[in-house]
Amino acid sequence: MEKLEGKEIRMKYVKKCPRCGGEIIEKEVTEVVYGGVNTAFLTVQAGVCLLCGERLYTADTIRWFEEIETKLEHQEIEDFQRLGQSYRVMAAH
Numbered sequence: 001m002e003k004l005e006g007k008e009i010r011m012k013y014v015k016k017c018p019r020c021g022g023e024i025i026e027k028e029v030t031e032v033v034y035g036g037v038n039t040a041f042l043t044v045q046a047g048v049c050l051l052c053g054e055r056l057y058t059a060d061t062i063r064w065f066e067e068i069e070t071k072l073e074h075q076e077i078e079d080f081q082r083l084g085q086s087y088r089v090m091a092a093h
């Protein structure tokens with residue numbers, strides 16, 4: 001049963017990178033999502049190209065990114081863990 005699940009996970013991504021043809025492995029990555037003035041760091045499983053670093057996400061993961069983006073835009077951040085503050089710094093010269 002567990003083996004079957006592993007197979008399904010591997011089949012979520014194409015075997016070759018669509019950009020460079022490199023090998024795709026599944027890896028945990030951190031993706032930054034922006035919504036309005038807010039930013040969230042999301043840890044997700046992705047297919048990552050060993051050669052160029054291209055990231056592939058499943059449709060479910062992309063939908064989740066969009067959900068978080070909307071929540072950030074609407075300040076629906078009660079469930080999110082606060083990491084710090086963001087600042088804009090203008091060049092002084």
Ligand SMILES: [Zn+2]
Nearest residue numbers: 017020049052
């Ligand atoms: Zn690649």
